[in-house]
Amino acid sequence: MTITIYGRPGSRARRPLWVARELGLSVQNIEPAPGETKHAAFLAINPNGKVPALVDEGFTLFESFAESLYLAKKYGTGRLYPESVEQEAQVWQWTFWGLNELERGLTVCLFERAIKADSDRDAAAAERAELELQAPFKVLDAALADRDWLLGGDFSVADINLAAIAALARPAKVSLDSYAYVLAWLDRATARPAYDG
Structure with a gap:
């Protein structure tokens, strides 16, 4: 059994790839050539014409969070994915929270400070975005004040999904110095051998 994940490891494909590596799954990682995601063969996998996309024994799935949750639940329940309904709900909570908050x-900070050409950057937009990030980082810092991982003592797919987002702070030049618990958690998560930064 080989799972195919389409997408560059440094992109949103990082999430399902990280889950797969944590679980020791056999994965074929394919980075489509420019324009290839608009071809009929790829559109049959992801009709949006985007990566990441996943194929597992004929089952296709798009959206990186759906892919990471699927892999964790199918292959890692009791390890990366919790067995209790309450902890499962916490996985969803932190996953959706990371996406929304x-x-x-x-992403705004990353584009305006690192990806766009210097002449096209909007420093004010990046500053506004960083200011808006302070409230959610405060929430995350408080949640991690008494625990190593989001669900308590065990590393889970919730940590993968959220750390894959929070790790953008570094290339986006967003300071996390005021959030000691977030920094320690992010360092623990990204130090794991399965993380590919």
Whole structure:
């Protein structure tokens, strides 16, 4: 059994790839050539014409969070994915929270401070986005004040999904110095051998 994950490891494909590596799954990682995601063969996998996309024994899936949750639940329940309904709900909570509260602001900072050409950057937009990130980082810092991982003592897919977003702070030049617990958690997560930064 080989799972195919389409997408560059440094992109949003990082999430399902990280889960797969944590679980020791056999994965074929394919980076489509420019324009290839618009071809009929790829559109049959992801009709949006984007990566990441996943194929597992004929089952296709798009959206990186759906892919990471699927892999963790199918192959890692009791390890990366919790067995209790309550902890499962916490996995969803932190996954959706990261998408809604952190990813947009960090992406704005990343584009305006690192990806765009210097002449096209909007420093004010990056500053506004970083300011808006302070409240959610404060929430995350408080949640991690008494625990190593989001669900308590065990590393889970919730940590993968959220750390894959929070790690954007570094290339986006967003300071996390005021959030000691977030920094320690992010260092622990990204130090894991399965993380590919």
